[in-house]
Amino acid sequence: MSLSIGIPLTLLLLLGNGFFVAAEFALVAAKRPRLERAAAEGSRAAASAVAGIRELSLMLAGAQLGITMCSLGLGLVSEPVIAETLTPVFHSAGLPETGAHAVAFVLALALVTFLHMVIGEMAPKSWAIARPERSVLMLAPPFRGFTTVVRPVLASLNSVTNVLLRMIGVPPRDALSVSRTPEQLRDLVEESRRLGLIEEPDVQLLKAALEAPESPLEELMIPVGGIVSVPPSATPQEVIDTSIRTGRTRIMLRGRGQGPGGRPGPPRMVHVRDAYLARARGRRTPAGQLAHPVPSLTAGTPVTEAVATLQAHQSHLGLVLGHDGTPVGLISLDDLLTTLLTPDRA
Structure with missing residues (x-):
């Protein structure tokens, strides 16, 4: 494959990887009540995001499938193209062909790994966490479209995963739980009071709510x-x-x-x-x-x-x-x- 084809294909794979990473973190970090209010007001993107959160296990499986496909594509396309481009350069510099190919392969692997981590992983993850509602509204519709196409594959993979989880005594969950125990909430109240984030009357009110009567x-x-x-x-x-x-x-x-x-x-x-x-x-x-x-x-x-x-x-x-x-x-x-x-x- 020529460099003129390999470079654009590499960029597409990196962007695709970033899309799935951002969609995954956006679905987890987004506040569901805000999306539900927007969906009730007629936002189709919000409705798509809420539907994705309701079947979070399947959506995360779709994200992992997309990330895996893009990562394999980078390994099959990008690294060989870059290595084949650099090998003649090192060979003309005096290295034997085998050594030139080895050096070129190591450099290609390092470059693709760096780009994969920065462009395909860290940057989209940080963006999705910083602006979860905005990012999920942008990404949910196309991401739902992808999961709809590959739903039979995802359903099979999810079923196998659920069987393995049940074998080790872990009940599968399709939605993210954000509940907290009363002890955890009391600790949060005390820490908030210590830091001066809430006033004393509010502290007493929250404690009264947590100390529910029998x-x-x-x-x-x-x-x-x-x-x-x-x-x-x-x-x-x-x-x-x-x-x-x-x-x-x-x-x-x-x-x-x-x-x-x-x-x-x-x-x-x-x-x-x-x-x-x-x-x-x-x-x-x-x-x-x-x-x-x-x-x-x-x-x-x-x-x-x-x-x-x-x-x-x-x-x-x-x-x-x-x-x-x-x-x-x-x-x-x-x-x-x-x-x-x-x-x-x-």
């Missing part, structure tokens, strides 16, 4: 008669209208659906954000297809244990069941925190 859920839950719900067949516009009328962003679905083996499925809820996204795309997807499972809790569950359960399921709602297993109310993290932070309710 009162049972039945004292804090929304009674079953006050639960806002829609049928699984509700259109996105009906979900949005219900949210506007009630002020709730998370709305329960009526009925349990069908789980494995014909058993009743878990309770489900639909977020108005997903309804806005479906409407923005011109779809009439029923609420049942937009819904997410909701964990169930008993009425006697302590508040701290309920919070831990909701965090483990990454859910803001929990259905409260009575002693006979029938629903008696609904608990939400929003209402729970409001109760804890109100002095006359703490």
Whole structure:
């Protein structure tokens, strides 16, 4: 291959590698709530980014596949082209042909490695971390297009990876968890107070929230008669209208659906954000297809244990069941925190 072809191809491979690296770090570093708000306002790039974050494991596999392909391309194309160009130079300088080729190969390897690390790795990584939302809005649409094309390959690789993880006792995850334990949050509060980042009244307020009482859920839950719900067949516009009328962003679905083996499925809820996204795309997807499972809790569950359960399921709602297993109310993290932070309710 001639130098006139090898150099442009090398630059394309470096830029491709940088694209996948930047996309990978942007998806991990971007703040999902900001993207969800932008998506609800009609941003297609934000909607694409949110969809990528929801299947983060698959997207990261796509990034690694792209990086691997570009790296192999650099090894197969760039290094031989540069080495073949430099070999005659060193040979004319008096080195034997074998020695000239060895020196040229080492220099070509060093040059390609340097360019790969700086242009293909470090620069795009730093850019994505410094401006995660901006970079993910730019990169998510084409990156989603790439993963769509290679999705069968990625699904196979991901399945094999998940099997290996389960064999060593590690449950696979498709989304990034950012939850913190109460002990970690207390340490953050104390460190922030020591550095003067938050005032003393705010410190006491945060400590009160972290020191949740051991009162049972039945004292804090929304009674079953006050639960806002829609049928699984509700259109996105009906979900949005219900949210506007009630002020709730998370709305329960009526009925349990069908789980494995014909058993009743878990309770489900639909977020108005997903309804806005479906409407923005011109779809009439029923609420049942937009819904997410909701964990169930008993009425006697302590508040701290309920919070831990909701965090483990990454859910803001929990259905409260009575002693006979029938629903008696609904608990939400929003209402729970409001109760804890109100002095006359703490």
